[in-house]
Amino acid sequence: MQKTTPTFEQQLHFETQQYLAKGCRWLSVLSFILAVVIGITRLLNIPELNFTFTLISILPLALVSLYGAMRDFSLPSSQKINDYGRFYRYILALILCWITVCNWLILSAPFAQGKVESILHLMMFALSIAFFPVRRLLLFAVLIMSTYMASVRIFFFADELFFPIMKMLSFLGIVISGQQVIEKWFRKSIFKDVENQRLVNELNQLALTDSLTKLSNRRYFDAMLTKEIQHCERSGSAMSIILMDIDFFKKLNDYSGHQRGDECLIELAKLLKHQIKRPRDVCARYGGEEFIVLLPETDIAGAVEVANNIKLRLNQLAFQHPDSLVSEYVTVSQGAAQWQPGINAEQLIKQADDKLYEVKATTRNNIAY
Incomplete structure (x- = not known):
């Protein structure tokens, strides 16, 4: 007769899964659009680019993004509370595809550093929003992107070590601080939802139960x-x-x-x-x-x-x-x-x-x- 109220951990797991699934989906849509726009723009602005090489560089990102936009990430691969392996695997594949595109941009245009960094900043910002409920997943994604961005400055453009590394560490510090603040809000919001559900279930139970005998009324x-x-x-x-x-x-x-x-x-x-x-x-x-x-x-x-x-x-x-x-x-x-x-x-x-x-x-x- 009584509807079971989920525990805070169960509801947190469910809401986190739903948020990460939506984050992966709109991140995939964003990546697909950017991949198409980058490919078309480069071909129009630099006609001498090899079409086959451009297609090979862009196609993996477009296909992985299309796969992510169509997949239902909300379906759990197991019942473990902290099992987010499917998100790790997909984001790693997406990041590797983005690194391939960035390498292609740098190789195809000597002065593409600014555009590459803009793209990386955009993707890291998107990753920070998409995965803030799970700090390890967020840091996994952002650390790879920021390390790559620092490496580009050091190895491709011969920058001194201090500025790229300090920039990477500062960005990571900002991401971690922001994630901690938003995570507290996220947890408080879920806690309030669980409490509201519990109170509603208790009121419904009281309305349908005899107070003395605890039988149905x-x-x-x-x-x-x-x-x-x-x-x-x-x-x-x-x-x-x-x-x-x-x-x-x-x-x-x-x-x-x-x-x-x-x-x-x-x-x-x-x-x-x-x-x-x-x-x-x-x-x-x-x-x-x-x-x-x-x-x-x-x-x-x-x-x-x-x-x-x-x-x-x-x-x-x-x-x-x-x-x-x-x-x-x-x-x-x-x-x-x-x-x-x-x-x-x-x-x-x-x-x-x-x-x-x-x-x-x-x-x-x-x-x-």
């Missing part, structure tokens, strides 16, 4: 009975209910006090929980001392067998009732009814109630059906 039972009747109408399967009433409960309250009466209700509720165990079965407190049981896929013979078991177990429980007129222990009168085509929930409950009244008017501590 009448509101929940009526809803489930209506649903099971609809199922029976479609499938033609059997379904029965048992309505029961504690014999001389008012006398128990008057003689032993209301606290003793509450104890009686709680003990009967525990007994019903142990007897009614199938997933679709429902036992509920239907009124003051009235309880009702819903038995899907059960005909009247099965319902009577369940009612007899309840009577037997209650007798074994031996809950003292010093003022009962039928036994020294607490007993219940029960009325059972089976659903028939064409009758609604109210009519079915009335049939069980009529049978319950027969027992109460004659023998008590018995079953009518």
Whole structure:
């Protein structure tokens, strides 16, 4: 009956997976567009470029980007909380393709350093946004790109070591600081969502549960009975209910006090929980001392067998009732009814109630059906 609320770790894992999947997708779209634009622009601006060499340099990036844009990264490869291997593999492939394109730009134009650095800055900025929930993945991607950018300055353009390395370290410091700030916001947001879900589930549970016995209440039972009747109408399967009433409960309250009466209700509720165990079965407190049981896929013979078991177990429980007129222990009168085509929930409950009244008017501590 109660909807399970995910834990913070479960929700964090789920939200992180979803965010990384979306990040990979729009990063792939961005890379594909940039690859096409770079290739066309270079061919138009530098006609002497070898078309085959240009295509070979751009094509891997375009294909990997297209693959990433079409793949559903949200599907986990395993149930491990921190398993992000598919993201590592894809980003490594994408970065290697970008390094290939940058090398091609530098080799095809002697003064392409500024454009290469602009592209690398753009990609590192995009990576920082796409992967901020997972610091290791973010650093893995950004460190490769920034190391490559520093290497380009040192080896291709003979810059001194100090400036490229300081630039790389400064960029990494900014990325890590920004990631820590955004990660805190991300975690707080998820924590609030989990708490809200928990509170909503608790409120729903309170609205559908009897506070004393912790059984379902009448509101929940009526809803489930209506649903099971609809199922029976479609499938033609059997379904029965048992309505029961504690014999001389008012006398128990008057003689032993209301606290003793509450104890009686709680003990009967525990007994019903142990007897009614199938997933679709429902036992509920239907009124003051009235309880009702819903038995899907059960005909009247099965319902009577369940009612007899309840009577037997209650007798074994031996809950003292010093003022009962039928036994020294607490007993219940029960009325059972089976659903028939064409009758609604109210009519079915009335049939069980009529049978319950027969027992109460004659023998008590018995079953009518």
